[in-house]
Amino acid sequence: MRTTDTSKMTFSRVSPGEGLKKALKMTPEEIIDLITASGLKGRGGAGFPTDLKWKLAAAVKDDLKYVVCNADEGEPGTFKDRVILTDFADLMFDGMTIGARAIGACKGIIYLRGEYAYLRSFLKGKLAERRNDGLLGKNVLGIAGFDFDVEIRMGAGAYICGEETALIESLEGQRGEPRNRPPFPVNTGFMGHPTIVNNVETFTWVPCIVTKGAKWFFDIGTERSTGLKMFSVSGDCGKHGVFEFPMGITIQELLEKVDGTGAKAVQAGGASGRCIPACSFGRTIAFEDVPTGGSIIVIGPDRDMLKVAENFMEFFLDESCGQCTPCREGNAKLLEGIKLLQQGRCSMKYLRELCKLGETMQLASKCGLGQSSPNAFLSIVTKFKDEIMGRTETAL
């Protein structure tokens, strides 16, 4: 049952345009300082400080800079950006425009997930309205010299294009594959120009922070993970959908709110996230504890954890770009290992080797995909050892 009710969310209580107008009266430095004071960190999951990203891009001298909105929401179990794009697109565009003002960009791009193609005409309409209202185009809101416009570019369904450098490659018309970092996009991004790539939700919080004040945001959550966060909740619980919770919420509290108590595990952060067993439900959702881009998948007591792991590994095996060796070949080996475990044919020695391989993948892969793809496998293998070991072929 879809239980998403956006009417009570913070985003509903902030009027579009208000934050933007206020922000455009500030200097770029003041905008960035405000974001610094709020403690806002990237809502895509990596939790990179937004102010720092903007500061770095602002510091580079270039006539052409880009603001890219990462709307390639592809993490399994994540759908909050879709809701934001549907219900709060104007706030998000406000956020992009504020970002452009902060770093001195004149072009914005929304990289829209291929599967969200149905939103394209709606968003295009929104952009046209904004141009009519003087919120985009030449001299935004009458501010001489501040030109900013946004175009929509479509993804084609590859998960890896959610990684910011792969996204930029894709925007440039290349195969979507992550680049070497450094250099970072803030320095050498789209077409070689400084580029900030932020998540849909990150941009959407910006006008809220401007409107309600940095202190309001900073006072919510934990010291290192401030503010509110949108969550996509799915799996074995009573209420599915998108919810707004403060950062620092414990998994137990979250489960209570979505009628998911009694779960045996929670997969936080989607396929690339971690599997948290019931004994650790006291842990908090925060960048310093259990990070998530918003995906919460509740795993009920009847689920077979090996099936859960298999599902995730199949996903990564499909979505690895195939560029670097650990990720390209490693995911296949981990999935093979799961199949061996299912058949009761995986020796402890080989399982240990696979766990080491998982560590290698985390350490040596080129991008976040390969670095996080073994997470689910490793956490399930270590936390649910009793459940997955000792199977025999006949038991299947």
Next chain:
Amino acid sequence: MSIELNKNTSRSPLSQRIQPMGIPGLEITDKLVTVTIDDKEVTVPSGTTILEVAKQIGIRIPTLCYHEDLCVAGVCRICVVEVEGQRTLQTACAYPVTEPITVRTHTRKVRQARRHILDLMLSKHYGECYACFRNNNCELQALAKEYGVDFFRFGHPEKPRFKVDRSSHSLVRDMDKCILCRRCIRTCIDLQEVGVLEVDKRSDQSKVITFGDKPLGEVVCINCGQCINRCPTGALRANDPTEEVWAAIDDPTKHVVIQTAPSPRAGIGECFGLEPGHPLTFELNTALRECGFDKIFDTNFSADLTIIEEGTELLLRLHKALVEKKAVALPQFTSCSPGWVKYLEHFYPEYIPNLSSAKSPQQMFGAVIKTYYAQLNKIDPKDIVTVALMPCSAKKFECNRPEMCDSGWKDVDYGLTTREMAQMISEAGIDLPAMPKSDFDDPFGTATGSGVIFGATGGVMEAALRTVIELVCGIKVEDLFEHADIIPVRGFEGIRFLELPIKKVGPVPDLLKNLIPDWKWLEGATLKVAAAHGTANAKLVMEDIKAGGRCSECHFIEFMACPGGCLGGGGQPIPTSPSIRAARAKAIYSEDASYEIRKSHENPAVVKLYTEFLTDGPCGHISHKLLHTGYTPRGKYIV
């Protein structure tokens, strides 16, 4: 003299382009930073990669996808190191040092990761080392030894997954041995800007493919073989005809002659453990006799012949343009590099009229052997087998062009690469460097230094200039250039220009008297020439010509498909690098300097050929039939 043509023609991704200075966005600067690698401290310019720093202080970091000639990819991950303060391991090849860092190159994590990466590669690498032409010269094999691989941790394929692609005359692709380092792709798309190869599919299904996964023989591949030289494993190799050559040698009814080009002679020592830059020209002659070849000739003879024909053709074109005021295609392009010829046929077919119709030295030699030489020695050409030892994989395609049968027979039967020749020699139990020296066979034994320098980029131009200057101006080249070394066209600069004012003309030499009455029309003119090597540079020149730039004002342009010219050819010993190519070039120029005769028109064998056989002179009827050819506009569109 060199200029930068201000036109970017690269089609490769911005992030994967060779940058003149390090990594895009992070150029090497004057700022100095201190790096500590394995407790050794060193100060380097900001932007230097960890790998470069390590090399400077003698610390070895293994690499696979990294290649000195190519842009950084950072995909194989074998060069990972631990950088203090970083959560993950970093690739040494792609990590520019911009602030003081501490690096460790062989911690537990690093060793484990490298071993795992090798194990993962081997889990997909089908085949046995002892049944591979890269045995003992394979980067994967060497690393497996270095990291003590003694079992296949993650398995080893028992069956091939792909069909070996033997469709091309020049190259064989065996994707079962591919480790997806993508050096071939970067070579093709970025170094050569041909763009035949790309990755298809994702994850463990990814594979290097041609357009539409078509056989290599059916796509726009120019056969330059640069990908072979940069493949770390046995996935790419030249199409090897050694079995057929041995069979011809073993057949007592066959008269097997071999011509050897200058570049293989400068490079083959590398296959026998010598440092690059040791020419083994005369040792090779002895070894080839030992192998059983009946006659050993010097391709330099036909290189000299090419100069006469191509030079005459240029003078005729100029005469037509300047005196007869007729429309004629200028600048004239050289045609001795078969990779370049096929490149032009595919990418600039509208410029085919500019290509010199003179055949390459390899093909001229074949045609002369099966006609003049056969008559001279009273051998039935059907019993002659001509073999060409070339530094080149494209020469294999060239000798198989259907039009290359002007002698009435296949002009050149087999093209051998330097590597294949080395293989045959070692199979015959011969230690090449230890062989006594011996000379080439007559009647084509006499060669000149001009023929030798064909092997280096700019060499054809230099040889042509030596001859044109003397024939037209009636002076000695030495009067203009010390030791007749035309330095401006030498070197590895991508595109080089030379302008040569013709202040005074001499009498028309006997050889050309029936073609051109006098040189007066050239007096006061300025001959403008250029030389480009590597098809990426060729592309710059072509685009400049199209745009009516400086290159379009040239009269004669030398093009070589391979970086460095033939000495960097796709049939040369593996590995290759700028320093290896420079060493080979040095060997070639020193050989040139050692010749008594250094100008093509002074080659007595060539002069004799025109007196006895090609009696109506350069570009005459006989030479046109035997020594000139036509080309095929191929275009880029693949059916």
